[in-house]
Amino acid sequence: MRFYFSYIILLVYPLLTACENNSNSKDTPVILDDSYYTDLYNFDQTANLGRGINMGNFLESPVAAGGEGAWVNGTGYPIQQHFFTEIKNAGFKTVRIPIRWSDYTGDTAPYEIDTTFLNRVKTVADWALDEDLIVVINVHHYVEMMDSDDPHDLSYHKTRLHNIWDQICEVFTVNRYPVDSLYFELLNEPNDRVTYDEWNGIIADLTFLIRSTEGQMNRKIVIGTANWGGVQGLQKLKLPAECNNSNTIITYHYYEPFHFTHQGASWVDGSDDWLGTSWTGTSAQQQKVTDHFDDVVAWNNDNGNYQLWMGEFGALSQTTENDQQRAWTAFVAREAESRGIAWAYWEFCAGFGAYNRITGQWREYLLAGPLIPVSK
Secondary structure, three states, X not given: OOOOHHHOOOOOOOOOOOOEOOOOHHHOOOOOOHHHHEOOOOOOOOOOOOEEEEOOOOOOOOHHHOOOOHHHHOOOOOOOHHHHHHHHHHOOOEEEEOOOHHHHEOOOOOOOEOHHHHHHHHHXXXXXXXXXXXXXXXXXXOHHHHOOXXXXXXXXXXXXXXXXXXXXXXXXXOOOOOOOOEEEEOOOOOOOOOOHHHHHHHHHHHHHHHHHOOOOOOOOEEEOOOOXXXXXXXXXXXXXXXXXXXXXXXXXXXXXXXXXXXXXOOOOOOHHHHOOOEOOOOHHHHHHHHHHHHHHHHHHHHOOOOEEEEEEEOOOOOOOOHHHHHHHHHHHHXXXXXXXXXXXXXXXXXXXXXXXXXXXXXXXXXXXXXXXXXXX
């Protein structure tokens, strides 16, 4: 079974919402108000990270599966330069590039990153920057670190992660990669062995490392939550004194209701039972989303008023009804925007993709309105 860990954030903590199951979801009309397909809240796209998209399933596909792009079509599908032209022209401001550094890093000190892979990451980042897009690079799918069955202890992986970021800092210098153009996201969706307390310690270590590296003092750092990156993890998050609202962005991931967004997902046990789950924009369905987002804002008001970023959200294109996926995406995006929360859709052209790699065209039902709202 293939596991897309970016997608299963809500399997391991209690679901915060129930969802409506309907085996005839095709016949369930969407009732969401059409205003959600417009720039309903006059979102300031020029501020912070704006509207973005994830280059998912490319550079975080495992070597064992075939490396770059193996999770896009099963045989490998590399990122192409023109993708970033398409993204820029569509109206996005930011791209998040998930990267599985651990598959390309030595197992013993000094834990060197493979030069060929490192240069490939630089090339991809350069392509995006050439289109004047903001780039967020991260450490993604460091599954060995999380896995309680891994033969190495957690301290080993914390040292290895520290050295990975040390090398990233040395390569992505401010001269070539200005602090307002490229951001560092410390670790995607900590879980399992990386408990809340362990994660807070890792944040302190990596923040000190980056801030003390020559030239990186003002680099913006993106920090998510333990327990798979969800909203609940904010309550356990503890940030070091070096973090403030000008140099740190707090991110969370959102896939609620999970039975809707992941119905029929091949990597989630039991998800076929959810096929037919609908999301049409009822008052109750809307309330569950807005309650979660209000919790995020309340936490932020009490903890430093950081820039907020919904770094992943999306619904599986292959199994959700198009009009319902369209409605859910629009509602979640607009409600984030109403609270000044920037976002990045998961993802570009794989299972959740807004772009159809076969036709070379955007899925307009997702792009025009939900992701890039039309004029009022």
